[in-house]
Amino acid sequence: MVPAVGGGSVPATSPAPDQDPDEQGVYQAFPGDGFFVSGKSSPVIRALAERLAAGGYLARGRVGSAWNSALxxxxxxxxxxLGFRGSDADGVPGRVSWDRLMVPAVGGGSVPGTSPALGQDPSERGVYQP
Structure with a gap:
């Protein structure tokens, strides 16, 4: 089990390796290492910001669509x-921390209301089957 946003825990394998969350339309696929650059604007960044704010990691007034120092x-x-320290906690998303945040899918692939409640094991809501 690993910590979930806002407390609680989720299985260490979530999202399940054999189940691409982007294909399921539930979670946003990791956009890649070079995606998060200063000033970049995207609905994906807004979804990330909203998820962080819901967990108390970002002030609600800081939620926006552009990548910046507050985000x-x-x-x-x-x-x-999550337990990352030093340069591993530099604030730039990596695949492991991204997957554990479970950012809801945006755009045509989103499924409204299927992102797990913060602190709730997603399997309890039937969001994915491990």
Missing amino acids: QHGYSRWQQH
């Missing part, structure tokens, strides 16, 4: 919550 600081807090 990077909030993500660093999330990484630290």
Whole structure:
């Protein structure tokens, strides 16, 4: 089990390796290492910011669509919550911390209301089957 946003825990394998969350339309696929650059604007960044704010890692007033230092600081807090330290908690999303945050899918692939409640094991809501 690993910590979930806002407390609680989720299985260490979530999202399940054999189940691509993007294909399921439930979670946003990791956009890649070079995606998070200063000033970049995207609905994916907004979904990330909203998820961080819901967990208390980012002030609600800081939620926006552009990657900036406030969002990077909030993500660093999330990484630290997961146990990352030093340069591993630099605030730039990596695949492991991204997958554990379970950012809801955006755009045509989203399924409204299927992102797990913060602190709730997603399997309890039938979001995915491990």
